[in-house]
Amino acid sequence: MGFCKKCYLSKIAPGAKPEDLIFFDVEDKCECCGKTRFLVEKNETPEDYMSIFECRWETIQHTKKVEEIMFYVISLLEKRAFTHDVSKLYSPEVELFAEQNAKLKYLTYGSPEYDECKLALKPALDHHFREERHHPEHFKNGIADMTLIDIIEMLCDCKASSLRQNNGNLLLSFDGLCEKYNIPKDSLLYSVLENTVKMLDEADHN
Numbered sequence: 001m002g003f004c005k006k007c008y009l010s011k012i013a014p015g016a017k018p019e020d021l022i023f024f025d026v027e028d029k030c031e032c033c034g035k036t037r038f039l040v041e042k043n044e045t046p047e048d049y050m051s052i053f054e055c056r057w058e059t060i061q062h063t064k065k066v067e068e069i070m071f072y073v074i075s076l077l078e079k080r081a082f083t084h085d086v087s088k089l090y091s092p093e094v095e096l097f098a099e100q101n102a103k104l105k106y107l108t109y110g111s112p113e114y115d116e117c118k119l120a121l122k123p124a125l126d127h128h129f130r131e132e133r134h135h136p137e138h139f140k141n142g143i144a145d146m147t148l149i150d151i152i153e154m155l156c157d158c159k160a161s162s163l164r165q166n167n168g169n170l171l172l173s174f175d176g177l178c179e180k181y182n183i184p185k186d187s188l189l190y191s192v193l194e195n196t197v198k199m200l201d202e203a204d205h206n
Contacts, residue, residue: 002024002028002030002031002039002040002041003030003031003032003039003040004030004032004033004035004037004038004039004040005018005021005023005037005038005040006033007030007031007032007033008021008032008040009021011032012032013042016042020042020043021040021041021042021043022040022041022042022043022054023038023039023040023054024038024039024040024041025052026038027039073149076149077149077152077153080134080149080152080153084132084134084153084157085128085132085157087127087128087131087132088124088128092123092124092127093124093127093128095124096120096121096123096124097121097124099120100117100120100121103117104117104164104165105164105165107165108165110173110176125137133146133150134150134153134154134157135154136154136181142181142182143181143182143183143189151193152196155193155196155197155200156200158170158177158197159197159200159201169201170197170200170201171197171198171201174193174194174197178190178193
């Protein structure tokens, strides 16, 4: 038996401070008010001691904060998903993409014919890169200026684009992608991107 926090501070030890109390790990009946609550006692342990209850409570608060931040990140990704490549729907991009996309569909990534189509698309691509930040070309310092949100959208874009190409395979073209954007093979970024590409490659997006 014992006392709940309210009764302890108001009737048992009015001079005590809330921070001087520790909570029992399970609820029980308060001797004073008769209500079933988490009971308390005066903390007689060193200041650096944390009860099981306090540890659990602190972890729960941390988990809630992580959840809040993760849902914020999810909201950013959702916005990107809904607005991805919206600039391609209008001039001056849509006309050139309409002309070249039919050809690109049957070309192999990196082939001379593929590069020729890309060159023809340059005016549209230049505009696209200015408007869409999931491309390293959007930034002065390329991929070094991007956020993880940008990079996730970029990899999803690359994966989806590879599925549109003849014999397209993001994993096989990954080294070429990294070479294009100056990502060294021995870098941490290369490893993280490669792991993510493998994960996307294992998923069925057809």
